[in-house]
Amino acid sequence: MNIEELQKIIYNAGIVGAGGAGFPTHRKLSDKVEQIVVNAAECEPLMMVDHHLLECHLAEIAEALKAMCDTMGAKEAIIGIKGKNMHLLNESVVNTFKGTPIKIKEIPDIYPAGDEVVLTYETTGKIIPEGAIPVMVGVMVVNVETVYNIYKAMTNGEPVVKKYITIGGDVPKDITVTVPVGIKIKDLLDSVGYGNLENKAVVNGGPMMGKLVDIDTDAVTKTTKGLLIFPKTHGIIQRMMLPTNIAMKRASAACCNCTMCTDICPRYLLGYNLEVHKTVRAASHGEVQNTEAFLQNALCCGCGICSVIACQQGLTPSKLSMEIKGSLGKHGLKRTNNIAPESVRDVRASRLVSSNKLIDRLGIRRYVKDFVEKVDTQFNPDKVYIALSQHVGKPATPVVKVGDKVKCGDVVALTPYEDLGTTMHASINGTVTEITDRFIIIGK
Ligand code: SF4
Ligand code: SF4
Structure with missing residues (x-):
């Protein structure tokens, strides 16, 4: 081949x-x-x-x-x-x-x-x-x-119609399940008995880089790796819910320019020119002429270490950095110098953050289970919501229409091969009941 x-x-x-x-x-x-x-x-x-x-x-x-x-x-x-x-x-x-x-x-x-x-x-x-x-x-x-x-x-020749997901956090038993791509997250949590979400929020992904789930609309995609349930008052949820403008106001009032967010940044430690304390200062003090302090955020991976581990003032530099990175991306602004650091910084070894330290700092020790069961339950949702954009690149265009009968594995949407994108498949047998700008909905 x-x-x-x-x-x-x-x-x-x-x-x-x-x-x-x-x-x-x-x-x-x-x-x-x-x-x-x-x-x-x-x-x-x-x-x-x-x-x-x-x-x-x-x-x-x-x-x-x-x-x-x-x-x-x-x-x-x-x-x-x-x-x-x-x-x-x-x-x-x-x-x-x-x-x-x-x-x-x-x-x-x-x-x-x-x-x-x-x-x-x-x-x-x-x-x-x-x-x-x-x-x-x-x-x-x-x-x-x-x-x-x-x-x-x-x-x-098997297409991606199933997703492997860990469901954990504030639940009696953590499990890993295999589910059809497109199952509504609420339907999935209901079917495993975790659907009562009163005073709770669900995170799609890990506690550091995950995103809050909109429980009314979100469905499992090819990139969903975990669904974590936490009380709404938990620091993880509070950090994710914090609006960027509030994060900025807090930074403006409380940042002491101590540089700890930079000192511990994994990409800075590998030698990258990413000094997030300069971003915080420039953004919160209106130093608009300091373009480097903004452009450098294209190098941020959004790991969140600077917010969760470094900042003793409770600020969220990672939120500012990722917001700026997103804006740079939307305008096609990238870091293009392609310079490789000659070496990692001398202090790197002493500043690495262990998983144990992170678990304690996040306040999730009580949610770490000794054993996570792999559950072989078959999930047979009545409807699936196949997202047209569940990947980097151009969203897929539907190749089916409402009323079409489809079988699991049939192509329902695609991005042309020449463009950056991929192919989407039906994950259950059924009929296309609706096509929105976000989903192809297939019902049994
Ligand atoms: S979120 Fe970005 S700036 Fe903060 S530590 Fe991670 S890579 Fe560095
Ligand atoms: S660690 Fe916090 S207080 Fe220190 S420079 Fe970074 S944002 Fe400011």
């Missing part, structure tokens, strides 16, 4: 980064890739999807990695996994890696170990230049679930 053939398989199966980013995976394939780095860090607390996939499907994941190395001419595929999770890797499967390009690399139990810049450094020693993508240093970073989806597409 050549690269173009594998790209077509991945595009036709609608595979995008399943870890949350949603970048169309076929566009990452390149003959310039020397190393495939598998993101098995699962660095956000309470998330367990990759744990379960590694535990149950390591052989299939390895199969896909071998084929990807072969197709792209990559010399190795490195599974980056924390030492505490090594036991998940089935020893007899690992023994078959000898003589293959597949390697396992232990990475430190820090947050954000799964940030692709941090992960690339920890697994390969390479630093991705500022504003560049991993392939510029010969690396392709790919999530565990994404690789498993590639395996299913390569072997059975």
Whole structure:
């Protein structure tokens, strides 16, 4: 198989980064890739999807990695996994890696170990230049679930119609479930018995980088990795609900310019020119001429460390930084200097944030369970809501119309192959009942 053939398989199966980013995976394939780095860090607390996939499907994941190395001419595929999770890797499967390009690399139990810049450094020693993508240093970073989806597409032509999700937080029992893409989040929580959300809020994703769920409208997408339920009064929810203009006013009143938010920033520590304290100062003091203080935010990964760990004044520099990054993106403004730091900063090792420290600082120790059950319940929703935009790039255009009968796996929308985007499929058998600017709704 050549690269173009594998790209077509991945595009036709609608595979995008399943870890949350949603970048169309076929566009990452390149003959310039020397190393495939598998993101098995699962660095956000309470998330367990990759744990379960590694535990149950390591052989299939390895199969896909071998084929990807072969197709792209990559010399190795490195599974980056924390030492505490090594036991998940089935020893007899690992023994078959000898003589293959597949390697396992232990990475430190820090947050954000799964940030692709941090992960690339920890697994390969390479630093991705500022504003560049991993392939510029010969690396392709790919999530565990994404690789498993590639395996299913390569072997059975199976499209992405299912999603693996951890449901946890303030619930009696954390579980990992496999659900149809497009199931309404409220319907899913109802069917597992967690639908009473009085005085509670739901986060789509982890407690650091997740987003608040609109329980009336949101549905599971290809990038949904976890649904975490917390009391509305919890600091995590309060931080997510804080409007940016209020965050700005608070920064203006209380920032003492101590620089701790910069000192601990994982990208600053890798040598990037990202000094978020300068952004806070420029934004809150109206220093509009200081363009560098704004442009540098294109380098922010939104990890939230500066807000949760660093700022003793309770400010949220990450919120300002990501707001500015979003605006830069909307106007097509990127960091294009592509300069690689010559080395990481000397103080990096002493400033890394352990997962344990993060859990305590977030106030979620009581929600960390010893065991998260993988539940094999079959979910058969009466309706699914297939989002037209659940990936980076152009939204997909419907190729069905209201009244059409569809089977699970049929293509219902797509972005043309030449554009950045992917393909969407029906995740249940049924009839297209409605098409909105956001969803294709399929009912049984
Ligand atoms: S969120 Fe804060 S700590 Fe994280 S990369 Fe952005 S500026 Fe740095
Ligand atoms: S850590 Fe807080 S107080 Fe210190 S510079 Fe950053 S935003 Fe200001």
